[in-house]
Amino acid sequence: MLMELDADVIGKDEVILVTGATGFLGPTVVRTLLDRGFRRVRCLTRTAGRETRLPDVDGAGHRVEVFRGNLLSRDDCVAATRDAAVILHLAAARGEKSFPDAFLNSVVTTRNLLDASLRHRCLRRFVNVSSLTVYSNARGWRVPLDESCPVERQPARRSDPYCFAKVKQDEIVTEYGRRFGVPYVIVRPGYVYGRGNEAITGRVGIGTFGVFLHLGGTNTIPFTYVDNCADAIVLAGITGGIDGEVFNVVDDDLPSSRRFLRLYKRAVRRFASIYVPHALSYAACDLWERYADWSEGQLPPVFNRQAWRTYWKRTRYSNDKVKLRLGWMPRVSTAEGLRRYFESCREKLQHA
Amino acid sequence: MLRAAIVGCGKIADAHASQIRRIKGSEIVGVCDREPLMAKQLCERFSVARSFSDVDDLLDSAHPDVVHITTPPASHFDIARACLDRGCHVYIEKPFTIRAGEAEALVALAASNDLKLTAGHDDQFSHVARRMRALVRSGYLGGPALHVESTYCYDLSEPGYARALLGDRQHWVRRLPGGLLQNVISHGIARIAEFFTTDAPQVIAHGFVSPPLRRMGERKIVDELRVIVSEEDRLTAYFTFSSQMRPSVHELRVYGPRNGLLLDQDHEILLRLRGRRFKSYGEKFFPPLLFARQHLSNLVTNAKTFLARDFHMKSGMKYLIEAFYQSILHGTAVPIPYAEILRTARIMDAIFDQLGDATIHRPVFTRERRAYGHV
Numbered sequence: 001m002l003m004e005l006d007a008d009v010i011g012k013d014e015v016i017l018v019t020g021a022t023g024f025l026g027p028t029v030v031r032t033l034l035d036r037g038f039r040r041v042r043c044l045t046r047t048a049g050r051e052t053r054l055p056d057v058d059g060a061g062h063r064v065e066v067f068r069g070n071l072l073s074r075d076d077c078v079a080a081t082r083d084a085a086v087i088l089h090l091a092a093a094r095g096e097k098s099f100p101d102a103f104l105n106s107v108v109t110t111r112n113l114l115d116a117s118l119r120h121r122c123l124r125r126f127v128n129v130s131s132l133t134v135y136s137n138a139r140g141w142r143v144p145l146d147e148s149c150p151v152e153r154q155p156a157r158r159s160d161p162y163c164f165a166k167v168k169q170d171e172i173v174t175e176y177g178r179r180f181g182v183p184y185v186i187v188r189p190g191y192v193y194g195r196g197n198e199a200i201t202g203r204v205g206i207g208t209f210g211v212f213l214h215l216g217g218t219n220t221i222p223f224t225y226v227d228n229c230a231d232a233i234v235l236a237g238i239t240g241g242i243d244g245e246v247f248n249v250v251d252d253d254l255p256s257s258r259r260f261l262r263l264y265k266r267a268v269r270r271f272a273s274i275y276v277p278h279a280l281s282y283a284a285c286d287l288w289e290r291y292a293d294w295s296e297g298q299l300p301p302v303f304n305r306q307a308w309r310t311y312w313k314r315t316r317y318s319n320d321k322v323k324l325r326l327g328w329m330p331r332v333s334t335a336e337g338l339r340r341y342f343e344s345c346r347e348k349l350q351h352a
Numbered sequence: 353m354l355r356a357a358i359v360g361c362g363k364i365a366d367a368h369a370s371q372i373r374r375i376k377g378s379e380i381v382g383v384c385d386r387e388p389l390m391a392k393q394l395c396e397r398f399s400v401a402r403s404f405s406d407v408d409d410l411l412d413s414a415h416p417d418v419v420h421i422t423t424p425p426a427s428h429f430d431i432a433r434a435c436l437d438r439g440c441h442v443y444i445e446k447p448f449t450i451r452a453g454e455a456e457a458l459v460a461l462a463a464s465n466d467l468k469l470t471a472g473h474d475d476q477f478s479h480v481a482r483r484m485r486a487l488v489r490s491g492y493l494g495g496p497a498l499h500v501e502s503t504y505c506y507d508l509s510e511p512g513y514a515r516a517l518l519g520d521r522q523h524w525v526r527r528l529p530g531g532l533l534q535n536v537i538s539h540g541i542a543r544i545a546e547f548f549t550t551d552a553p554q555v556i557a558h559g560f561v562s563p564p565l566r567r568m569g570e571r572k573i574v575d576e577l578r579v580i581v582s583e584e585d586r587l588t589a590y591f592t593f594s595s596q597m598r599p600s601v602h603e604l605r606v607y608g609p610r611n612g613l614l615l616d617q618d619h620e621i622l623l624r625l626r627g628r629r630f631k632s633y634g635e636k637f638f639p640p641l642l643f644a645r646q647h648l649s650n651l652v653t654n655a656k657t658f659l660a661r662d663f664h665m666k667s668g669m670k671y672l673i674e675a676f677y678q679s680i681l682h683g684t685a686v687p688i689p690y691a692e693i694l695r696t697a698r699i700m701d702a703i704f705d706q707l708g709d710a711t712i713h714r715p716v717f718t719r720e721r722r723a724y725g726h727v
Contacts, residue, residue, distance in 0.1 A: 047519045070520065098363045103393045111389060156397040295661040296374050
């Protein structure tokens, strides 16, 4: 049963700032906002020429303002956050391979944005888009991974710059909430998939060593289709009475890694893969980690036990809280999401 | 025990911290970045006691013996001078300074303060580079080098640095007098400079913006460079920098009066180029066999080094830092002679002067020059 939702924190004519608006998730979030009737959506984008990804709303009476700027510039942040009642902070350092770069483009940028918004004194909601990867997932597999699970305490040891940056980003948002009363909400999506992100998630397996090693096996893959994820982010931005809350976002009816791989091969392309049982992958990660320590980093410890727990340990995921508190429901079923995803994978292959 | 500090907590600072940590008898006593968060993240990941956002505070409070400067190049001179004034030895990441005149001033200041300096030309101390140097010193070339060819490529299609640079019109690399080239070619030029003896060899340079970059609307970033360097009709060198060539090689060829050598940095391969020829068809069959044997030998050498836990991606940096620290502790010669650092700077100056204003943006240095951030 859904609990009664609080009223929205924002009116339709107030400014909503979306950072990372021209990235993978951003355009869908903007479209979702417009569909819900918001008329002042400010889209912050760093890269020139990517504005075409944003929905064309000229004829619909909506108003999308494109703001070119860099979150590393405090002046740009001040200008971008002016009059913003809600900030949906999607911009992130995806794919950065170095810790300093990931940190700079996630944490320093977030701090700049928070500082800038404090100057204007009109912020009513700051939605920090984080990731499920921040959880340590050290509990037994029977306990579902939900918002009460502990976050990685030593994120640097996972040797994953993205995870490190996201943990630190969450920390700084929480700190600003505590010290300055920033009304924040943290959204932690699982693996967001859809058109524009056609890669096979590393939770299924890796092709690093020349052949695809299938590591997921019977694990559930915490997918969330891009439209569903965008819905959750928008709801987190506008729903009242949820300040300081964390919401994990995964879809319903999630496939196992094995099923996903079978469907992918059938629908997109066939390739050889070797299944690596969990015990073996854990032992390999443990060995790799020990060797990295012993050799003083001759091999970087990219495979380690903490990473294994996050990506390849058998895990159950819960989306109860996001459904209950935000009234969120995945509007695109996993079957339909996968169908669209496979279609876009095929198109990408044909154009490659 | 040497107390080290790092100023500038960007990507390259990670490499410094990792390698300093591997050197026995050294300790990182402080890190500094004008962005306190950047300093703190390095502190946390490498268990450093203290972080600072001001160089003076670092020098006053942490009392380092040696400071590693890993900030953007425009700030190298001012920070290095401050460190030398406060009695610290200095390791400066490449490029050493913006102009050769600044490099000369730093070398003079270090000498007058009885302190030591080195430049981050760590590629010259990789395993394969050291093997090559040993062969040259053993007389394998049959005399002084006659011709050197250094090729240093940079693949701009890779994400990360290239994406950040091309997508950001305000990127600090664009404000360097030599733009991208200044930030990248030091390693390749330093390899040439090692073989020269005069202070300022003659330089002829030709550079241009590649067609792929032009198609992206880029007009400022010179990413193709060809250079001829010569010394009194005795020694010549070619330097090639390309963002388009594939494979994107990092190679050095050295030819002497008797034999030559080929260093392939990417694959850590060193090949002896035999000067003598076999007779008749022997020249077609024996050299391939000899090359095959050399490749096998390189494979075995690399495998042995790996098994000995000494084949890190930044092993050259570790060697250079260790050699620099040894020179500080024992008062011995620095690993890179100052004349070589200055020669590298002068060759680079000559290149950027010749490329001219048409393609390279020349900055007016203002307060930014004093800024110190992260690379």
